[in-house]
Every structure is written in structure tokens, then in C-alpha cells.
Amino acid sequence: MRVLVIDDDVELCSLLKEFLEREGFDVTCEHDGRAGLNRALQAPPDLMVLDLMLPGMDGFSVLRKLRQQSRVPVLMLTARGQDEDRIVGLDLGADDYLPKPFNARELLARIRAVLRRSDARMPAPAKLEVNGVVIDPGTRQVFLDRKPVEVTTLEFDILEMLMRSAGRVLSRDALMESMYNRKATPFDRSIDMHVSHLRKKLETNRALIKTVRGVGYQFCRNSEDEVAV
Numbered sequence: 001m002r003v004l005v006i007d008d009d010v011e012l013c014s015l016l017k018e019f020l021e022r023e024g025f026d027v028t029c030e031h032d033g034r035a036g037l038n039r040a041l042q043a044p045p046d047l048m049v050l051d052l053m054l055p056g057m058d059g060f061s062v063l064r065k066l067r068q069q070s071r072v073p074v075l076m077l078t079a080r081g082q083d084e085d086r087i088v089g090l091d092l093g094a095d096d097y098l099p100k101p102f103n104a105r106e107l108l109a110r111i112r113a114v115l116r117r118s119d120a121r122m123p124a125p126a127k128l129e130v131n132g133v134v135i136d137p138g139t140r141q142v143f144l145d146r147k148p149v150e151v152t153t154l155e156f157d158i159l160e161m162l163m164r165s166a167g168r169v170l171s172r173d174a175l176m177e178s179m180y181n182r183k184a185t186p187f188d189r190s191i192d193m194h195v196s197h198l199r200k201k202l203e204t205n206r207a208l209i210k211t212v213r214g215v216g217y218q219f220c221r222n223s224e225d226e227v228a229v
Contacts (some may be wrong), residue, residue: 001024001025001026001046001047001115002025002026002028002045002047003020003025003026003027003028003032003045003046003047003048003049003059003099003111003206004027004028004029004036004039004040004047004048004049005017005027005028005030005048005098006029006030006031006036006040006044006048006049006050006051006054006059007030007048007049007050007051007054007077008032008051008053008054008055008060010031010142013031014029015073015104016049016104016107017029017222018027019088019104019108019171019178019216020111020166022161024037024126025111028045028130028133031055031117032054032055032056032057032212033054033055033056033057033059033061033062034056034062036048036050036062036205037046037055037057037065038065040066040070040072041066041069041070044070044072045072046072046073046115047072047073047074047075047111047114047115047118047127048066048073048074048075049074049077049107049111050062050063050074050075050076050077050094051073051076051077051078051079052077052078052079052081052085054087054135055083059076059078059089060088060089060092063076063092063093063094064184066093067092067093068194070210071176072095073114073115073117073118074094074095075094075095075096075097075107075110075111076089076094076097076098077098077100077102077107078097078098078100079099085097094112095114095117096113097117097122098110100175101150103152104177104178105157105178106179107131116199127165128160128163130166130219130221131147131161131206131208131219131221132144133159133202134146134158134165135156135159135206137160140153140156142156142159144201144202144204146192149201149202150201151198151201152194152197153203154179154194155194155201156197157178157179158172158179158191158194158195158198158220159172159198159202161175161178161225162209162217162218162219163219165218165219166220166221167216167219167220168218168221169212169215169216169217169218170216170217170218171215171216172191172215172216173216174216175191175216175217176190176221177189179191195209195217196209207220214228
């Protein structure tokens with residue numbers, strides 16, 4: 001699935017691109033309204049994430065001109081959350097509207113919902129297997145050595161992030177921002193608590209989640225990762 005993000009916030013676009021690509025999307029970013037419209041018309045994406053306040057051409061104008069030629073699904077993304085703006089955007093043909101600041105997982109859920117409503121064909125998320133652990137993002141099931149493991153919603157989300165970054169250290173800040181949309185504080189131990197619970201459920205005969213002191217956590221791909229310092 002191809003997603004076009006049109007937003008003049010370069011840092012936000014970079015974060016969204018990284019997050020959505022981990023979820024299996026092909027993401028392109030434009031930072032100017034006119035350039036974004038041209039790209040959308042020349043190479044139509046499966047969905048567009050469109051900011052309202054843009055240089056060159058504002059989001060309403062982009063949407064108005066887009067709807068003259070295309071029915072590509074559009075999710076409006078803006079810092080202006082007034083009801084009037086939402087109504088105008090929806091009247092112009094937007095499929096959904098999400099005000100900033102937002103949680104990345106809510107954006108993902110809304111993108112998937114818009115795609116379902118537009119009858120876009122979403123491929124089923126592939127199962128992921130690392131070091132004897134299998135997760136199924138579609139059913140949110142976890143298996144250890146082919147045996148089912150019961151995990152909570154947050155535990156599954158953390159485990160999926162760790163497994164998709166297997167072999168690399170994932171910082172506590174990255175986990176906190178993904179789970180709670182905020183950075184970790186020195187006294188916030190919620191991520192550590194969830195990781196501790198995951199360890200008790202998964203690490204029966206080997207170390208799978210390694211703590212890197214002062215940084216974060218690493219999901220071990222194999223025995224070499226388990227003993228590496």
C-alpha cells in the first residue's frame with residue numbers, strides 16, 4: 001500500500017515515514033501543497049495524509065483540486081482542530097480528519113479504517129518469527145516454540161516493536177513514544193514493567209530480551225546476540 005504524506009513539518013514526515021514503513025506501507029513525503037498535488041495526480045497513492053497549513057497551496061485547495069480528478073482516500077491532518085475546519089474538510093471530500101498532536105497508532109488505525117471503507121484491498125499482515133517466537137499481527141497471537149502465549153495489548157505492541165528491530169537496540173524513548181506518545185522520564189518505569197512481564201512469559205529456557213543499561217532493550221535473534229555485550 002502506497003501512502004503519500006503532504007506536510008511541511010519535515011521532522012514529522014520523517015517519523016511518520018519510519019513508523020508506517022515498519023507497518024508495511026510504502027511512504028512518500030512532500031512538503032509543499034502544489035508539489036504534493038502534482039505527485040498525487042501523476043502517481044496516485046492508495047491513500048493521502050494531507051496537512052491543512054501548507055506552503056504553495058493550502059490543504060483545502062489541494063483537496064478541492066484533487067477531487068476534480070481523483071477519488072484517492074484522504075485523511076486530513078492538522079493542528080487546527082476546530083469543528084468548522086473539520087466540516088469544511090469533510091464537505092470537500094476528505095475521508096477522515098485527525099487533529100495534531102496525535103498518537104501514531106491512532107493514525108495507523110484511522111488509515112486502515114479509511115482503506116477498508118474505500119474498499120482498498122489490504123494484504124494480511126505477515127507473521128513474524130524470530131528465535132523461536134512467532135507473532136501474528138492479524139490475530140495478535142504469540143507463540144513460543146509453537147505453544148501459545150497469552151499477552152496483553154501493550155505487551156504485544158512492545159514485543160512486535162522489539163522483534164521487528166531484532167538484533168538492534170530499541171531505546172526506552174522510542175518505546176514510550178510509540179506506546180504512550182511521550183518520552184520516558186527517569187521515574188517512569190511502565191515500559192520496564194511490561195518488558196519484565198514479557199520476559200516471565202517468554203524466557204523459559206533462554207534469554208530473548210536483553211537490557212542494554214542506560215539505553216533500552218534488544219530482542220535477540222540467536223544465541224550469539226544472547227551472549228554479546
